[in-house]
Amino acid sequence: MKTTIKEVALKANVSIATVSLVLNKNTRISPQTRETVLKAARKLNYYPSRSARALVSKQTGNLGFVLTKDHFLRTEPFYTKIFLGTEIEANNKDYYVFLTVMNSVYNESDSLPRFVLEKNIDGIIIAGKVADAFLVKLKKYNIPIVLIDYIPKKGDYSIVIMDNIQGSISAVEYFIKLGHKNIAFIAGDISHPSISERLRGYKLALKRNKIMLNNSLILTKYSSPNRTNGYKAAEHLLSISKKISAVFCCNDAMALGLIDCLKDKKPSLLKKISIIGFDDIEEDTRVSPTLSTVKVNKIDLGVEAVKLLVNNIKGKNITNKKIIIPTELILRESTRNNGKYNLN
Amino acid sequence: MKTTIKEVALKANVSIATVSLVLNKNTRISPQTRETVLKAARKLNYYPSRSARALVSKQTGNLGFVLTKDHFLRTEPFYTKIFLGTEIEANNKDYYVFLTVMNSVYNESDSLPRFVLEKNIDGIIIAGKVADAFLVKLKKYNIPIVLIDYIPKKGDYSIVIMDNIQGSISAVEYFIKLGHKNIAFIAGDISHPSISERLRGYKLALKRNKIMLNNSLILTKYSSPNRTNGYKAAEHLLSISKKISAVFCCNDAMALGLIDCLKDKKPSLLKKISIIGFDDIEEDTRVSPTLSTVKVNKIDLGVEAVKLLVNNIKGKNITNKKIIIPTELILRESTRNNGKYNLN
DNA sequence: TCATTTGGGTTAAACGTTTAACTAATAATT
């Protein structure tokens, strides 16, 4: 059977209120009593009942984490690592997190996640792009919301994102420093703010360094930024008769697809051109050539989201905040080349 | 504010007990009253408070789902899909699922997941191989346990697994039917029961068809069965001067690594030898050549685990059960060849 | 000296359900 507060109180020779106050770090209790109570609790292996606590405090102690199916099932563990971060910080803050996965397309008539309907959470974290209709519907429930890696066109939200602009600039400027002038950009899902920001960073870096923008080197028509589409983008790059000595990819998955394609079609080129990805997905980017990339601290995104959300729940930070996690350029083998050779 | 049972009772002109009984599908209430109550509940958008319910019923309504970090962050969405399955069935059965990720190595002194310590779950599902010390410690808490895709050497557990033996036999026998005689097997993490069963199936199929076992064609020394190790295994296969016309891989990830390697080293061979994987991970296996594989219904594994677990919680099925999910051989481009050509 | 404040607790109500025990009305049995 589960130990209750009553038994702890009995053992410590105090009232149950005292036990409760000690556990809630109330200063009204003297250090001595405090110690006695804590010792008794430890000895009895006591953990307060979440249900009882929730019932009276009107807080469930749960957070919701929402992911679309395509984000959750993505090959690279990007959003799953973000989830890991939320779990770590939720633990620190004594919350539990419910992960739920919704369909990637959202219809007006679709219902909201069960934990919203049943009001079984105190706040909700949404990672990646989701339908605006979903957000609008959700807002009506008056639950604190934090978005990760997505900025809706309309509406005011607490948001945690990585520094896409700065990351892209550092990548492209590194190419330029190496001597590259003909730098391509490949991307999928350009409607996602993070991706379009990376394109913006690419353009900004070129402009800042007085390099003419060449639109035929910008490939953004692909749907999902995955390995297969990276392969297709590479095929296209090979087919156009333009000078290209470096490729900046909107993420590592596409960069891997690019490398796959070159291995298939023109293996010799791999030693000659330069490639930078984005995200630093760790697995599968450490094979020949290892991939230079803009590293995103995924755990941090999750951690900061929980911090922000809990502040919102507790009533601090009534105003919505935007937190930007810095990125870092990581250099590996795929950026050994100086712009002398070209794809075509 | 949240609607309570009181307000529903008031609106339906009955006692709160009646509302509760209706919602719990008790037959003591007449169909008419039943309807009135349900209508009132619907109109008031009423959902019972989980906390209150949990408090009195001594059941949290939560299930725990445990995954090791390396399983969770794996490139192929295998265990994540299993989680999806548990979520679907938990929904049907009115449970919530807490997903938690633990370190891949477990030390005796490591603590158990928080939801176990705090007794915030009614049952627990563990997917993939975990340390036996962890299971032993867990058992002491007397929480119903269901394992997915893992059979511990000692101890009695409720288990859900896929049919590894039958799947492997069907793959290898298909090779044989095509005319292959020199069939290699590559694997990682051979200590995992599912992997060693696949090896057993491979051997069984050869024996059944009177093909001599050649141990130099069996490569199982790799740690994790991932793409990179598939690549390494392929390098090794290329280096030994043995006839090999077909390769059975312990999973799709290794098969993809094998294909990667052939693309790098001997692209022409890809059209000549045959390859079969295991799992059917869907993404990235649909590029040249598309991968033949033994399909595992991952969703089903999760669904069946929840069914089994809930039965255990509810006190049916006191005895531990083993559920075996059938597999299916899926033929794609990687098995077009008949054994005439060889790797070396 | 008496009134007031402070420190360190306790008491008891409340949170929203479930469910055993009860009741009243009707139906079935003898």
Place this chain on the structure above:
DNA sequence: AATTATTAGTTAAACGTTTAACCCAAATGA
């Protein structure tokens, strides 16, 4: 007709916390 059984509900206790309101003793102030 009297007794018993059944049907369809109600009453009230219980679950394990939190917390506002209260209390008493000791310290402080005038």
